[in-house]
Amino acid sequence: MLLAVLWSACLTGWTAVHAADRSVVGSLPAVTAAAMPQANEADAVWLSAIGNTARRTTGAPAGQQLVPWDVPGWQGYLDAFKELQRDPQNRALRMYFGLPLSGRDNVIVKFSGGRSAPRWLGWRNGSYTQAETAHFKIYSHADAATTRKVAADLERTYWIWTQVFFPLWEGRQQVSVHFKDVNPADFASGDGMKVSEHLAARRARVSSRTKLRVVLLQDAADYVKTLGDSIPGIERSTGFYSDQNRTSFFYPTETIDGQATRRHELVHQLFREATRSELTIDSPGQSSDFWIIEGIAGWFESLHIDSGVATIGGWDSPRLQFARHRIFGRQQIVPLSELRPDNMQRAQQRGDLAAFYAYAIAYTHLMMDGHSVTDRRWIYQLLTKQYKIQTDLPATPEPTMVEQRLVQFLRIDDQRVTANPITRPWVNLCFNGTQVTSTGLATIDPSNQARWLDLTGTGASNADLFRLAPQPTSVGQLSLERTTVDDQAAPWFAKAKNLTELDISNTRCGDKTVSTLAGMQALRTLWLTGSAITDRSLSVINRLPAIESIDLQRTEVSPRGLQSLKAAHPNWKINPL
Numbered sequence: 074m075l076l077a078v079l080w081s082a083c084l085t086g087w088t089a090v091h092a093a094d095r096s097v098v099g100s101l102p103a104v105t106a107a108a109m110p111q112a113n114e115a116d117a118v119w120l121s122a123i124g125n126t127a128r129r130t131t132g133a134p135a136g137q138q139l140v141p142w143d144v145p146g147w148q149g150y151l152d153a154f155k156e157l158q159r160d161p162q163n164r165a166l167r168m169y170f171g172l173p174l175s176g177r178d179n180v181i182v183k184f185s186g187g188r189s190a191p192r193w194l195g196w197r198n199g200s201y202t203q204a205e206t207a208h209f210k211i212y213s214h215a216d217a218a219t220t221r222k223v224a225a226d227l228e229r230t231y232w233i234w235t236q237v238f239f240p241l242w243e244g245r246q247q248v249s250v251h252f253k254d255v256n257p258a259d260f261a262s263g264d265g266m267k268v269s270e271h272l273a274a275r276r277a278r279v280s281s282r283t284k285l286r287v288v289l290l291q292d293a294a295d296y297v298k299t300l301g302d303s304i305p306g307i308e309r310s311t312g313f314y315s316d317q318n319r320t321s322f323f324y325p326t327e328t329i330d331g332q333a334t335r336r337h338e339l340v341h342q343l344f345r346e347a348t349r350s351e352l353t354i355d356s357p358g359q360s361s362d363f364w365i366i367e368g369i370a371g372w373f374e375s376l377h378i379d380s381g382v383a384t385i386g387g388w389d390s391p392r393l394q395f396a397r398h399r400i401f402g403r404q405q406i407v408p409l410s411e412l413r414p415d416n417m418q419r420a421q422q423r424g425d426l427a428a429f430y431a432y433a434i435a436y437t438h439l440m441m442d443g444h445s446v447t448d449r450r451w452i453y454q455l456l457t458k459q460y461k462i463q464t465d466l467p468a469t470p471e472p473t474m475v476e477q478r479l480v481q482f483l484r485i486d487d488q489r490v491t492a493n494p495i496t497r498p499w500v501n502l503c504f505n506g507t508q509v510t511s512t513g514l515a516t517i518d519p520s521n522q523a524r525w526l527d528l529t530g531t532g533a534s535n536a537d538l539f540r541l542a543p544q545p546t547s548v549g550q551l552s553l554e555r556t557t558v559d560d561q562a563a564p565w566f567a568k569a570k571n572l573t574e575l576d577i578s579n580t581r582c583g584d585k586t587v588s589t590l591a592g593m594q595a596l597r598t599l600w601l602t603g604s605a606i607t608d609r610s611l612s613v614i615n616r617l618p619a620i621e622s623i624d625l626q627r628t629e630v631s632p633r634g635l636q637s638l639k640a641a642h643p644n645w646k647i648n649p650l
Contacts, residue, residue: 094442094493095375095387097122098236099154101172101179101229102161102381123158123382124151126237126441130449139446140467146249147239148257153268154236156260158381165273170232171207171280180225182206184217193318194288194299208347210284214291219325223289223335230336231285233376233383234343240453241348241462244279251277285346290324312338316356319346329500329522333374333391340370344460351461356417358459363420364412365455367430368437375438377497386442388485389495394503396435397483398527399428401506402552407432409475436475439482448472487513498522502541505529505552511537519543527552529576535562545569552576554600560585576600578624584609595619603627608634615641622646 131142157166167174173181187201190212204211206224208231213220235242251272260268290296293311300307300322307313312323312334321342323335345352358366375390376383399405407428415429423429440448450469457464472478486508499520505527514528514537523542531537533556542548545568552574559581567589573596577586583605590596591613597620601610607629614623615638625635626648639647 093122093125094489096126096237096385096441097124098126098151098233098383098385099123099158100378100381100383101170101232102158103177103179104162104167104173104175105177123155124148124236126449127151127239129444129446130453132446134446139450139469142450142465142467144240144245146245146252149252149255149260149268149271150239150248151236152257152260153272154232156268160269161381163269165269169269169272169277169279171278178221178225180206180221180228182221182224184220187212190288191286191318191320205284208281208284209287211287211289213289214295215289215325220289223323223325226332226335227287227339229378229383230339230376231343231347233378233385234340234347234373237385238344238453238456240464240466241344241456241460243282243347243349248279251275251279281347283346285342286318286320288320288322290322292324296322296324310334314338314341314345316341316345329391329498336376337370337374340373341366344369344456348460348462351463358417360416361414362455362459363415363417364409364429364433365437365452366417366459367420368433369441369452369456371430371434372437372441375497379496384496386438387493387495388442388489389493389497389499389502390438390442391499391501392431392434393438393483394501394525394527395427395431396479397503397507398505399431400480400483402503402527402529406476406480409436412436435479435483439475439479440472443478443482445472483507485509490514491516501525503527504531507531514541517541520547522547524548525550528556529554530556532557535559535565538562539565546571548572549595550574552600553580553582554578554602556580558582560605562586563589566590570594572596574598577604578602579604581605583607587613590614590617593617593619597621599623601625601628606630611638614638620645622649624648624650626650 127147131144131147133139133141153166153169157163164174171181172179183205185203186199187196187203188198189203190196190201194212196212202213202217202220204213204220204224206228209224209227211220211224215223235244239245255271259266290299297308300313304313311326311331312321314321321338344350345357371392373385374392375387376385412429412433420426420429437452440452447469450466451472454466454469456462457466484507487510490509490513495517500522501524503525509531511531511533514531514533519540520542521544524547526542526548528537529552533553535558538553538558545565548569549571550573551569554576558577560583562582563585566586570593572593575596578600579602584607587606587610596617599620602624608631611630611634620642623645
């Protein structure tokens with residue numbers, strides 16, 4: 074009933090917002106990086122967007138009962154990163170951030186023989202390498218080149234996190250001193266002193282109290298061997314942060330999922346150790362609101378770095394697709410009020426933990442990516458409470474109508490897709506329940522690593538499918554319900570040998586398409602509802618070895634054919650709806 078009400082509101086009250094739907098911050102360019110050309114209109118747009126989270130968090134828009142939130146030093150800090158993108162070789166800025174002054178690297182990594190690993194790790198002296206950066210101490214079983222690469226990614230993530238969560242960061246106090254008695258508008262005008270000149274005159278440097286501890290294992294087997302006895306199910310992960318040991322554990326992987334996990338776990342560590350958190354033996358979310366602990370880390374998984382600019386969030390964020398599928402595909406929604414009482418233990422005892430994570434991350438995206446100052450401040454307020462961080466954040470009321478607004482937020486259209494183009498390589502995209510058509514799809518770059526593509530209701534054509542997913546072998550789940558795809562796509566389907574789920578319901582696909590599925594070893598779910606298939610397809614369907622569920626309703630399959638299929642496969646779920 075709740076979803077029906079939200080859906081009705083969505084149909085009548087949503088208008089796309091044509092503004093950046095993601096946080097934009099500066100990354101770390103190497104000395105040899107080219108300066109961002111100001112003449113390039115696209116680059117100029119991204120450059121001007123750096124720091125948009127601060128502007129959208131501290132202000133007090135007209136019509137909202139909020140007071141301005143003055144965070145000394147935040148804007149100056151962001152301006153320093155912005156100038157660094159314009160001038161990667163700027164000596165004063167590189168010294169301020171502790172970056173290399175020469176060479177191709179953007180991080181200084183110092184190696185030494187392994188002699189100081191914590192005793193509980195049980196490693197013998199000399200059996201590992203120790204690497205140190207400005208903010209991390211890494212105990213590594215990996216080779217030097219791999220360790221250096223992971224160290225650089227950790228440092229990049231650290232600096233990006235400090236820009237977004239500056240008010241909670243332990244370094245904000247020293248940065249506020251560096252920019253004391255300075256009007257950030259003077260830097261923005263371009264007529265006054267540059268940020269770099271100001272910092273050089275003060276001989277300012279950013280420093281940290283302690284270095285964060287990371288254990289880098291050689292590979293997945295070494296990771297499981299190290300943690301398997303103490304962490305049940307660790308083999309299903311690629312990274313883990315231990316609150317008890319104040320240590321992150323990773324093994325090298327450059328897969329999209331592996332990088333996302335590394336950043337997810339690192340965010341847990343940063344909120345715990347790179348702030349002035351007053352938590353002692355307690356874990357955040359121990360009494361309630363565990364959803365925001367996982368939600369903010371899941372939101373940060375959407376981090377994408379490109380040409381010195383980093384973005385977080387956006388309609389195309391990988392984890393956001395799962396919530397869109399649950400709401401529009403399954404017609405399900407979990408109210409925020411149902412998530413909030415759960416602590417970590419209660420959340421992990423839920424029957425559908427995947428739903429908990431999907432909605433925790435979706436609500437976080439809504440509030441961090443949307444255009445409500447109240448929403449974003451409330452997220453910061455929750456984080457300060459859970460991690461026991463002292464700030465001067467003005468009291469912020471809990472957002473209202475969040476379920477309705479989440480439905481609206483997820484129901485994107487062509488204008489929003491076009492105004493907020495995908496910059497990251499995409500793997501999962503779900504358009505079910507949206508108003509996106511072939512017009513919006515045409516603005517999305519192809520992906521050779523597409524795993525899940527849901528084009529339900531978009532009216533997508535054969536050409537759209539071929540262009541978006543030019544490598545059919547990469548696709549595991551494909552939904553084409555209510556599109557214009559037909560049997561002309563049969564050659565594409567013939568190459569999609571790794572499909573586990575296919576939905577061609579209410580399309581003009583028929584026996585020719587089904588004939589290409591012969592021999593597919595992984596196909597478990599097949600939706601053919603309302604398609605053009607006949608009894609001629611049954612010989613192929615009968616020989617599919619992995620089928621668990623199939624729907625043949627409203628097709629030309631005869632009652633006799635259907636009965637023979639049921640008799641031959643009594644364990645299949647046939648016409649489950």
